[in-house]
Amino acid sequence: MEEQVFSFKMKVYNGQEIPEEYISLVNTAVAFKQIAYAPYSNFLVGAAVLTEAGNIVGGANQENASYPLCMCGERVALYHCAMAHPSEKVVAVAISVKSPSTEVLSPVMPCGACRQVIQEYENRFGSSIKIIIVTDDEKVWIIDTIKDILPLGFDERFL
Numbered sequence: 001m002e003e004q005v006f007s008f009k010m011k012v013y014n015g016q017e018i019p020e021e022y023i024s025l026v027n028t029a030v031a032f033k034q035i036a037y038a039p040y041s042n043f044l045v046g047a048a049v050l051t052e053a054g055n056i057v058g059g060a061n062q063e064n065a066s067y068p069l070c071m072c073g074e075r076v077a078l079y080h081c082a083m084a085h086p087s088e089k090v091v092a093v094a095i096s097v098k099s100p101s102t103e104v105l106s107p108v109m110p111c112g113a114c115r116q117v118i119q120e121y122e123n124r125f126g127s128s129i130k131i132i133i134v135t136d137d138e139k140v141w142i143i144d145t146i147k148d149i150l151p152l153g154f155d156e157r158f159l
């Protein structure tokens with residue numbers, strides 16, 4: 001028997017220290033959560049996608065009275081970006097949430113479905129995507145690649 005260990009690093013920045021290249025991206029995610037459509041959960045999720053060419057595209061969660069049809073903010077932003085800038089490599093996704101019940105002081109991670117979709121864009125463009133998460137204390141948490149939080153994921157190699 002052999003044990004394999006999978007671990008990853010997260011960088012944590014205080015508000016002022018956030019890398020310059022991500023400031024507009026983070027501000028877009030924070031702003032977009034205000035236009036989330038989330039009347040059922042009241043859990044607001046803003047997301048923003050940065051492309052290699054420097055374009056930034058935002059998204060926010062879109063809910064539906066038929067609950068399973070709700071769409072996460074991350075996927076709204078990624079698909080919006082894929083339509084607006086189809087050939088541009090995605091380099092980072094920022095996420096900002098507002099919870100109706102609690103102050104968010106630890107990073108709220110993208111759900112499993114969104115991790116799978118982010119992985120698809122990493123594979124499509126052949127390079128890693130930074131996941132940047134903002135918390136209510138204005139800290140910014142950065143993960144280097146979706147593979148860190150979706151290890152051993154399912155992908156096209158098996159098709």
Ligand code: THU
Pocket residue numbers: 038041043045060061062063070071072073074109110111114
């Ligand atoms: N949600 C997101 O937008 N992103 C996630 O990664 C997790 C959940 C949304 C879906 C739904 O509108 C609300 O948050 C509560 O689940």
